[in-house]
Amino acid sequence: MLNGLTIKNYALIDNLNVNFHSGLTIITGETGAGKSILLGGLSLILGKRADLSHVKDASKKCVVEATFDIAKYNLKPLFQLHDLDYEPQTILRREILPSGRSRAFINDTPVNLDSLQVLGERLIDIHSQHQTLQLTNDDFQFQVIDALAENRKDLSDYAELLKQYKALKTELNLLNTQKSALLKELDYNTFLWNELEEAKLVAGELETLESEYETLNNVEDIKEKLVLSHNLLSNDDVGVIHNLSEIKALFAKLSNYGNSYQSIYERIESSLIELNDVFSEMEDLQEQLEADPNRLDQVNSKLQILHNLTNKHSVSTVEELIEIKEVLAQKVFDSEHLESRITEKQNRINEVESHLKLKAKAIHDKRVKIIPNLISQLESILAVLGMPNAKFKIDIKLTANFHQNGSDDLQFLFSANKGGQFNELKKAASGGELSRLMLAIKSILSKYTQLPTIMFDEIDTGVSGEVSNKMASIMQDMSKSMQVFTITHLPQIAAKGDTHFKVFKEDVDNETQTQLKQLSTEDRVVEIAQMLGGSNMSTSAIAHAKQLLN
Structure with a gap:
């Protein structure tokens, strides 16, 4: 889980140091207060490319540092793979220097961004509105299905086989190209070699x-x-x-x-x-x-x-002629034996292809087996979220093609209304429906993955009323097994949090700065009342806020 976050000299943040807790953490604030700045700083820790324009004071170093408790998540093999020192309390740090150069560290060991991204993907999932659009993407849909099907090991084995297969195909193409060129020269090279051989060359x-x-x-x-x-x-x-x-x-x-x-x-x-x-x-x-x-x-x-x-x-010299004869002999040999090398390479390709097909079939079978369970869980959660007529139809067809994640073609179809036609998600679901669907998927995934932390960025877009209550209950349920953050504008969701932070702007020494403050119980009443009724809080808004918190 994410224990602490420090941000210095980034956008409107001068110096921010905050500690977090387990359970459901709420982050609220007015539009433009800097919630996106907070996420931007955190994304640097996860390997996003640095942008010097985001540095507050370009003459000073920008530093973002996060501390994670990873003791329970079996990440030692990942650290060993990347030759990193494993610590139960792991610190990820990113620095942007005035020169524009960026540096990254894991437990004070310099690393490249790829290593930071690989580890970051195992520590925290930042859900944004952009990610909601990923729902309509085949790759994301496969990721969901494969998480439930527990295909991680099979997909890793498949990826290694596919790498070998592509490398062998490249080598075969190169041999065929060489064959074409060598065959054109074979007669001439053979003539030259015979000429030198008949001369019976002797050194000196x-x-x-x-x-x-x-x-x-x-x-x-x-x-x-x-x-x-x-x-x-x-x-x-x-x-x-x-x-x-x-x-x-x-x-x-x-x-x-x-x-x-x-x-x-x-x-x-x-x-x-x-x-x-x-x-x-x-x-x-x-x-x-x-x-x-x-x-x-x-x-x-x-x-x-x-x-x-x-x-x-x-x-x-004759010695040079002897060397030329040896080179010609090798060329003639290569030409005459290239066909056997091509056959050998093709046999190896056939062997790897056979293993690929078996692995792709194993991945396919596990996907097919899990789909009814996925559909059932999705439809049940969406019914709770005010979509009782939502229906899914997921078709997976095994093909002869080798994709990056197997040999399947996927159709992920959705119907929101009773008697409605099934259609692709991007055509059949509204923005609010996609938000609810994403929450349903994340809720299901939380049961199958060991992801320590998830952060929802306004996943409640397009919903209100009782549905927002249900969404909050689902996030509460998720927070029992993982750390959950949610950035929200809805008081019903804000009231469900175990911890509540507010993002706000203030002027310090004629300079606007973004701040983050943990709210006390009294502060939460005021914040939720303002979310309910605006800055002019009524007695009923305060009473409603207290009711929500209780």
């Missing part, structure tokens, strides 16, 4: 082949230079090796004369060893070197293939 091959080509293509020139080099190294008279050997022999004798000669000797010896190795390798190259026109043609052909492929794919 291009550099190796280019080196081999240069060798085979210049055999005679290489052989000539190798022979000449061989002679220069090995000639018995003027060869480098012969001469260096002679020098080595000379320095072998000089090495005994000092370290400097020994050092030169060692370097000559090292050079001679290296030169002999070079000579041996040159001889090996000479033995290996021979003209091979066939191999030259093979190397030239392979190089031509590789150069054509690198040019075609705008790359410079």
Whole structure:
């Protein structure tokens, strides 16, 4: 239940701090006194979008804070779901900063408006004249039926299945789109892949082949230079090796004369060893070197293939060609196996669709079962409220379509008069009849939901006399199991409250402010007498007010 409400710097409210109690709480006040301001401030707590124009002093922060006693309402799982600290006395706070930014808190933890709305929907139901018009809306009518049918869990399961179903359908559409595009490219991609596969690509091959080509293509020139080099190294008279050997022999004798000669000797010896190795390798190259026109043609052909492929794919290495081949292989694979993926996805859709149909049927059956009970209760309450001839006809038809709340189409028909034709609510019911019907529905819902608090904003519009007495009795009955607020202009309803607050305006320091005051027993007599007879209270109005209160 709502224990306390604080509003600072909002519309005509400078600083309001009020505590509330269980039972039926009445709020009265002249038109324009600020009852709508009170509801507007409370709606911020429930996640409504903030509007800087509602801030009284734009240079200061606007704060609205409400305290709720939620110990009895099994809301711990909801707090856990939204990663919030659970407190039996939970505080919801909303701040509008001078910059226009808005902040929201639950038990001092910053939250987004979605979390505030989700929790707010479980704490308080503000009924407005706008909500009365919702009676004619299919979604609201389904909500009423589902509350009585206890469909919350089934609807939650259905919503999760529907989410999966829509996601799978989207994925299937994407696969079909890919299939269309890939099939167009399949032949070309397969051709490109085959071309690269036939080239038998080997990493590093291009550099190796280019080196081999240069060798085979210049055999005679290489052989000539190798022979000449061989002679220069090995000639018995003027060869480098012969001469260096002679020098080595000379320095072998000089090495005994000092370290400097020994050092030169060692370097000559090292050079001679290296030169002999070079000579041996040159001889090996000479033995290996021979003209091979066939191999030259093979190397030239392979190089031509590789150069054509690198040019075609705008790359410079075989390694890049190998990467392209792997990408093409994946595309070809995807194209050839896409059909199986589509079939697999369709099978999964069929499976989820089957579960959806079963869940929708379960929801439908529970709705159908509860409808006679709902009609009976509605007609009984409306008879008490002065509509003895009111009749309902509620038809629910199971379809093949998947709506957000099941697969049903709903017809909620009403007839206010004996022998009258059944018609849609928006065509068959007047404003006063809709108000009474909404109260009847809220009265029924209060038995099936664990909503802590409900606030009626002028639900008595269009009614008077004995009907207003009956409406007040119904709200009194509701207040035995929940906290009920009602904003009213009718003295018959105001007199039934356990607690009575008055909204009024007063001028403070040349500034008009909205105030809210709890009325004492004497104050209530005066307020109800004024509601009965205006500001010039007669003795009979006071007596009537006391009679109503008693």
